[in-house]
Amino acid sequence: MKDPFDIHRIADVPDPLSDVDDWPLPSRRDVALAASPTRSRMATARATALGAALLYELAWLVVMSKRDDLHTTPRAVLLTELAIPVMAALLALFAATPGALGLGQPKGRMTVLALLAPALFVAATVVMSPGGADAEPFFMHSLRCFAWTAVYSIGPMVFAAWAFRRSFVGAPVWRSAALGMACGAVGAATMSLVCAVGSPAHVLVGHGGMMLVGAAAGAWLGNRFGRV
């Protein structure tokens, strides 16, 4: 079948600047270059940011009163509630990785991974959530949980913004959005150890809503400060 977008014939187009390599090359501008992070220093900064983000979450877990049913709920249920946002965070983090060329994952794969993270969170929450009634009104309780999840997420976001500033050569908006979503998911994971309400609607809005807000914030930050 004939390819309607066959591009093999582009070789017919002559190069108007075929001699561009012969143009005299100007010498490199003699400016004092500010110290820039090397690969190892950047890896150290990112590991530090990851460690600091985890410490931030642990600190909040220590400060906050944990859910009352922590010792009575079956461990499998607790692990599932924790694993759902953690898996979503890992998927989103993978979408933000630099890929083989350092320019991000191929667009299709990145889009699928970035969309798969919230999709997994929603599907797994709906299917696997233990349910249970919420004694408080849905809206007020969800809003409060959302606000606390935002508090839990802000630390990882700040550390990520510090570690990844001006470091996305390709696809900065998508990759930083995925990073923001991962931070929101980490906040949701912490929240799952604080809030005992397991109704799907509450978990999706109150705990998982921050994933979307984090993605939006990440996209904005990435566009402004993430691009090299």
Add this chain to the structure above:
Amino acid sequence: MAQSTVTLPFEGFDGADGPFLGRLTARHGIGQSLAGRTDPMGQRGERAVFPDAPAVGAATGEVGAETRPIDAIMDRYARGEDAALDELYRLCAGRVRGFLARMCANASLADDLTQDAFLRIHTARGTFVAGAPALPWMFAIARNSYLDHLRREEVRRAHRSTTALLARERTLDSPAGGDRTAIARQMLGVVQQALMGLPVRQREAFILIRFEGLSLAEAALVLGATQAAVKILVHRAYVAVREALDKQDPERRRGGGSTPSP
């Protein structure tokens, strides 16, 4: 601002002997079937039309075998060897400047943007992935530099007038060599004008694949698009350039659009 002396691409081409566009073909890659380089689909192309002609990617330095040393130097630089920057500049600035010159059709602006791109390369060296090819990464940074320039200055319209000026200067300054030579030169001017008339996204996709020798996959990563989207962009650009060429030389169209062999 560093001002380059632009040597014309038409030097040494008199066009008097041989068929129309004969010598132009060898230098400017007319009619070559992506000869001897990785074709846009990621496979080796056949040297089809002009067996003795240099490969399409050879004039500008193919992204491939000879880029390995560049990758190693970039890797050393990313690991912290500051002295590697000068070596990197010596080896890669021409390629980066070539890409930028094709994008903006302005020699001095291309020089400035090259300097800016290398500052960015310095800033971002820690993000260079070990073992990755350096040139697509550098092209992506150069592209960011160019897009930032476009956003800052909003110079699209100015670019078009600059292009017209550059094309005219080239035509006027070129050594005289008969009508056919003049027509051939005019065709290159038409290509340049047509390229500059394209939307930026189509232009950069076309330049990366046709002139910088990137594969579809590499160009897709540089542009942050899917391979299918890049293919469509390149095809649309090709159709537009082809139309401009056909308008210029209706005989080409009557002859089925193929380039006469020497």
